Amino acid sequence: MSTHTYRAAVVRTPAGPDSIEVIDRPVADPGPGEVRVQIAAAPVNPVDRAVADGVFHRMGLVHQPDWTGMGWDFAGTIAATGAGVDMAPGTRVAGMIDGFDRDFGAHAGQLVVAAADLAVVPDGLDLVAASTVPLNGLAAAQIVDLLGDAPAGEDRLLVTGAAGAVGGSVTALAPDRGWRVTGLARAEDETFVRGLGADFTTRAEPGWDAVADGAVLQEEGLALVRDGGTFVGVQPSAPPPAERGVTVTAVTAHPDGRTLTDLLARTATGELPARVHAVFPLEQAADAHRALARGGARGRDVLRP
Numbered sequence: 001m002s003t004h005t006y007r008a009a010v011v012r013t014p015a016g017p018d019s020i021e022v023i024d025r026p027v028a029d030p031g032p033g034e035v036r037v038q039i040a041a042a043p044v045n046p047v048d049r050a051v052a053d054g055v056f057h058r059m060g061l062v063h064q065p066d067w068t069g070m071g072w073d074f075a076g077t078i079a080a081t082g083a084g085v086d087m088a089p090g091t092r093v094a095g096m097i098d099g100f101d102r103d104f105g106a107h108a109g110q111l112v113v114a115a116a117d118l119a120v121v122p123d124g125l126d127l128v129a130a131s132t133v134p135l136n137g138l139a140a141a142q143i144v145d146l147l148g149d150a151p152a153g154e155d156r157l158l159v160t161g162a163a164g165a166v167g168g169s170v171t172a173l174a175p176d177r178g179w180r181v182t183g184l185a186r187a188e189d190e191t192f193v194r195g196l197g198a199d200f201t202t203r204a205e206p207g208w209d210a211v212a213d214g215a216v217l218q219e220e221g222l223a224l225v226r227d228g229g230t231f232v233g234v235q236p237s238a239p240p241p242a243e244r245g246v247t248v249t250a251v252t253a254h255p256d257g258r259t260l261t262d263l264l265a266r267t268a269t270g271e272l273p274a275r276v277h278a279v280f281p282l283e284q285a286a287d288a289h290r291a292l293a294r295g296g297a298r299g300r301d302v303l304r305p
């Protein structure tokens with residue numbers, strides 16, 4: 001164990017952005033199969049707002065005695081490797097950690113993670129942009145896995161929130177599995193959504209073969225699915241009740257280094273979106289949360305330790 005320390009954003013008693021603290025933590029050495037990443041960038045996602053607001057504490061999903069670590073995805077460089085890891089220090093990587101009940105997170109100077117959960121960031125993709133890919137890109141890829149292959153003749157997919165981080169990536173990825181995609185988004189997002197290769201609408205009528213609900217419309221989104229169709233949500237703890245023979249599932253994004261490698265490659269070529277709104281120093285994590293809470297931004301606010 002090193003005696004050095006790094007900075008990390010945490011909440012002790014969650015009560016919104018004002019309850020976020022940046023504390024010093026001791027640097028840990030990676031164990032077998034692990035690496036220590038020097039974090040260069042880590043976005044603030046909607047889930048981080050919910051953690052700081054205590055949503056998951058109230059659900060009984062957090063049991064930390066002292067504090068809860070903030071942050072899910074990140075990009076940075078490998079600082080140290082454990083036994084059995086074949087990655088050189090200095091390699092540029094991105095990844096995500098999952099689970100609510102943890103005292104560490106990606107909103108920090110350093111993170112020890114399983115090497116298998118990481119992907120190398122391709123040359124030409126900067127670490128700030130790369131940091132916005134893992135959580136929402138993997139959630140999108142895993143939503144597309146839940147949708148499966150589009151049945152012949154029943155391939156009309158509505159993606160709600162198609163200009164958002166999850167919805168935008170679902171919109172771009174779903175044609176891989178044969179879906180014909182229409183993106184539901186705000187009028188001002190039409191150019192962005194059409195640029196992903198999808199049709200566009202600001203208002204959807206019922207009758208879709210499948211709905212991927214990036215806008216968290218829940219029951220309202222489920223009502224847009226035809227009888228016997230498919231609904232994939234983003235809130236696994238609160239899926240809307242199934243009705244009319246509709247198959248209802250919800251994604252729980254999990255780390256997957258191999259899929260992330262593909263997502264980053266497709267981001268580097270511009271095929272997948274990676275939008276950054278602003279960059280904040282880690283010490284101003286609370287300001288980044290307030291910016292997200294104000295809404296209206298396109299692209300992520302990213303913390304730089």
Ligand SMILES: NC(=O)c1ccc[n+]([C@@H]2O[C@H](COP(=O)([O-])OP(=O)(O)OC[C@H]3O[C@@H](n4cnc5c(N)ncnc54)[C@H](OP(=O)(O)O)[C@@H]3O)[C@@H](O)[C@H]2O)c1
Pocket residue numbers: 045046047135136139160161162163164165166167184185186214215216234235236250251252253254295296297
């Ligand atoms: N379960 C999981 O594993 C998982 C993983 C990642 C994310 N998520 C969740 O997925 C959700 C989306 O995350 P995100 O990062 O993609 O959020 P985001 O970037 O804010 O995207 C949401 C998009 O939906 C739009 N929207 C909301 N209501 C709409 C409506 N009625 N019509 C058209 N567009 C509408 C928003 O536009 P405005 O900004 O104009 O409202 C925004 O563009 C969040 O709840 C997040 O926590 C879950």
